[in-house]
Amino acid sequence: MLEQFLGIESLCFYGALGLYFAAMVLYLAFFLGKNEKLGRVATYVLWGGFILHSLALVSRGLGAQRVPLSNQYEFATSFAWGIALVYLIFERRYSFRAMGAFVAPVILLIIGYAAMQNKDVRPLMPALRSLWLTFHVATAVVSYGAFGVAFGVSGMYLLRDRFQEDDFIQRHLPTLGKLDMISYRAVASGYFFLTLVIITGAIWAESAWGRYWAWDPKETWSLITWIIYAIYLHMRIVKGWSGKKAAVFALIGFICVLFTYVGVNTLLPSIHSYVN
Amino acid sequence: MGSRKGNSPVEQLGLGTGTIGKKSGGRIWGVFYGMRSGMILLALVAALSILGTLIPQGHTAEFYAQNFSGVKLSAIQFFQLDRVYSAWWYGFLILMLSINLILCNLRRFPKLLKEWRLPMVPETILPQHGTFYGTYTAPFGEPPKIAVETFFKRAGFKSFKTKETTDGLYLYASRCKAGLLGSWLSHLGLLLIIVFFFIGKLLGFEAFVYGVPGTDQVVAGTPYRIAIEAFDIEYRQDYSIHQYLTDLILYDPENGFRASGRTQVNAPFRSQGMSIYQNGTGWALDVVMQKADGSEISRTLYTSEVFEEPGESIALHYLAFYPDFIMKDGQPYTATPFLNRPVLLYSLFEEGRQVRTNVAMPGEPIRYGDTTFSFYQPRLFTVLQVVRDPGTIPAGAGGMLLLTGLFLSFYWVPKSLYGYVGADGKVWVSGFTKKNPIIYHESLSALWQTLKMGE
Numbered sequence A: 001m002l003e004q005f006l007g008i009e010s011l012c013f014y015g016a017l018g019l020y021f022a023a024m025v026l027y028l029a030f031f032l033g034k035n036e037k038l039g040r041v042a043t044y045v046l047w048g049g050f051i052l053h054s055l056a057l058v059s060r061g062l063g064a065q066r067v068p069l070s071n072q073y074e075f076a077t078s079f080a081w082g083i084a085l086v087y088l089i090f091e092r093r094y095s096f097r098a099m100g101a102f103v104a105p106v107i108l109l110i111i112g113y114a115a116m117q118n119k120d121v122r123p124l125m126p127a128l129r130s131l132w133l134t135f136h137v138a139t140a141v142v143s144y145g146a147f148g149v150a151f152g153v154s155g156m157y158l159l160r161d162r163f164q165e166d167d168f169i170q171r172h173l174p175t176l177g178k179l180d181m182i183s184y185r186a187v188a189s190g191y192f193f194l195t196l197v198i199i200t201g202a203i204w205a206e207s208a209w210g211r212y213w214a215w216d217p218k219e220t221w222s223l224i225t226w227i228i229y230a231i232y233l234h235m236r237i238v239k240g241w242s243g244k245k246a247a248v249f250a251l252i253g254f255i256c257v258l259f260t261y262v263g264v265n266t267l268l269p270s271i272h273s274y275v276n
Numbered sequence B: 001m002g003s004r005k006g007n008s009p010v011e012q013l014g015l016g017t018g019t020i021g022k023k024s025g026g027r028i029w030g031v032f033y034g035m036r037s038g039m040i041l042l043a044l045v046a047a048l049s050i051l052g053t054l055i056p057q058g059h060t061a062e063f064y065a066q067n068f069s070g071v072k073l074s075a076i077q078f079f080q081l082d083r084v085y086s087a088w089w090y091g092f093l094i095l096m097l098s099i100n101l102i103l104c105n106l107r108r109f110p111k112l113l114k115e116w117r118l119p120m121v122p123e124t125i126l127p128q129h130g131t132f133y134g135t136y137t138a139p140f141g142e143p144p145k146i147a148v149e150t151f152f153k154r155a156g157f158k159s160f161k162t163k164e165t166t167d168g169l170y171l172y173a174s175r176c177k178a179g180l181l182g183s184w185l186s187h188l189g190l191l192l193i194i195v196f197f198f199i200g201k202l203l204g205f206e207a208f209v210y211g212v213p214g215t216d217q218v219v220a221g222t223p224y225r226i227a228i229e230a231f232d233i234e235y236r237q238d239y240s241i242h243q244y245l246t247d248l249i250l251y252d253p254e255n256g257f258r259a260s261g262r263t264q265v266n267a268p269f270r271s272q273g274m275s276i277y278q279n280g281t282g283w284a285l286d287v288v289m290q291k292a293d294g295s296e297i298s299r300t301l302y303t304s305e306v307f308e309e310p311g312e313s314i315a316l317h318y319l320a321f322y323p324d325f326i327m328k329d330g331q332p333y334t335a336t337p338f339l340n341r342p343v344l345l346y347s348l349f350e351e352g353r354q355v356r357t358n359v360a361m362p363g364e365p366i367r368y369g370d371t372t373f374s375f376y377q378p379r380l381f382t383v384l385q386v387v388r389d390p391g392t393i394p395a396g397a398g399g400m401l402l403l404t405g406l407f408l409s410f411y412w413v414p415k416s417l418y419g420y421v422g423a424d425g426k427v428w429v430s431g432f433t434k435k436n437p438i439i440y441h442e443s444l445s446a447l448w449q450t451l452k453m454g455e
Helices: A002-033 A036-064 A072-094 A097-115 A131-162 A167-172 A176-209 A217-238 A243-267 A271-275 B027-033 B035-054 B061-067 B070-078 B081-086 B088-116 B144-154 B177-203 B392-411 B437-451
Strands: B131-135 B161-164 B168-175 B205-211 B216-218 B225-235 B241-252 B257-264 B269-271 B274-290 B296-301 B314-322 B325-328 B331-334 B343-350 B353-360 B366-368 B371-388 B415-422 B426-433
Touching (some): A002 A036, A002 A072, A002 A097, A036 A072, A036 A097, A072 A097, A072 A131, A072 A243, A097 A131, A131 A176, A176 A243, A176 B392, A176 B437, A217 A243, A217 B035, B035 B081, B035 B088, B061 B070, B070 B081, B088 B177, B144 B426, B177 B392, B205 B216, B225 B371, B241 B269, B241 B274, B241 B371, B257 B269, B257 B274, B314 B371, B343 B366, B426 B437
Antiparallel strands (some): B131 B426, B205 B371, B216 B225, B225 B241, B241 B257, B274 B296, B274 B371, B343 B353, B366 B371, B415 B426
């Protein structure tokens, strides 16, 4: 049974990866080639990839008989799924397809990383057998997904700011004010969920390891990321930071997110390293 | 159709975003409560926290002497970089941050209260302060008053206040007022987390006890003892571990308190304000030392322990235990977690000098000179972690406050809507919000167009 589900998962996963790649190419063709029809097709293709990706996650969950959020592969693929989800919500809400040209590469980068990980389904060690794991990692997926979208939108902001004379960019990219606002909203959502990630992680750590905070490198880097985005949010108020400065800050924040996720697991000794 | 810049009662009272944290106090005091200094402190905490992730923390002085040298070693020793998060300068930064949070919240509270109590005063909302959407014209349907009321309802303001004056009709509504508290609550939550984290560290304790079933251990620093009743490991078919379980009795021999229960990973045993966690396991062995004079001494040896006796020159160091010993690629290994072919890996020391490293089976004599060691009855022991942290629950409450505050800040944004219907049929509607006013204005404009209330 497990093999059958994993077979379906594998098909859907690589199907999703292929569709995400196609969507990225289409979004870029739409954006660079100034072809609006390609943009519409890109959205449909991304939706197709997202549906296949969701099926892959469900298949893995059914096969493993648990929520598929317990190792590096599972988190990476869920991370990419989270970015796709948040992006599709934002595209629908703000009707700016050009965002796809900036966010789809991030999705592809993360799912590509997932594809390189070991996909074996292994039984969970006792510490991971907790309902808090599901909350902790699921909130991380949404949080990182939102930060990924903020990263893409901030990249868009910087591009639009640089090419202010370009007609197509002016027509197809939201105004600078709107891009700034979308980025802010994505960061705000990501920040709220990151706080949830840290709090659910602390509750889980208290019941599994006897302390809710122990300055483990993963915990510390999550705190550093949280502080960076806290500074971003406060500077918008205290110094009226918006626009270019805020966009650069959102880019730095996401680099920090990626380091917390990939760098800490691979470069630093951490109690969280068992997710490998 | 035209528009004018909004001027809400909030702005008229000087409570807009621009006033927070800018007034009063000298520059020196401003360092303690200013948002800017708060940000600098946060940035410093983040930057210095990185050091603690790059330099191994909490090791012995010898460890740092072996792994670092020169300037790096001196810096580690001088700046206490081997324990960044408990270094005096890190504590000082956190203290300053806490003071900043306290003062910032205290200063903001009266303003917040004033804003919260802001009355709905239609007289202060003059038509020219609102966004003028157009002259109402009859062909589009309802009378102006009904049309504006419809607008309010469609904009999500089901209930609103009205006031009839000689100038015309004023309407006012607000929602999500609790959102005003968001930022304040989140700062309070963060402060509680920091304060109770340190209170927990100061007033709490952590101790480890270990033993085989049937033994009784003291919880260091408390009057309590733990009797280990049973210990078991549940395995899956592939020998991976499903769960570790310890049945125990916590008791106080002085006052007769007694509580029994089970602790397992992710489900600690809690009693008397203490939590007892299943922390680890290993193999314990009964080791017998036969001296030159034929006398015997026996004791239970736990992983990594050394069997040494005063006056004896030979000592046995328990290095590792393999319950189902095999050699694989020249390395000792255990095929299963069960006692099929138990083997002890040991080292012998003479006068502190290592003289032999080898393996032995149960009962097999390990002879060196006139001394003989042998081991029997290998069995699993359990390691329990006993924690009392009085800060956990209040810090958790702080976490909930922080989350609530963030939710209110981001998703419960206070909005107000003002309307005016002039005697001549002119209609003004104005919305005010501090967060994302562009979006709010756009949504109101779109709604206006949908309702075809203007020309």
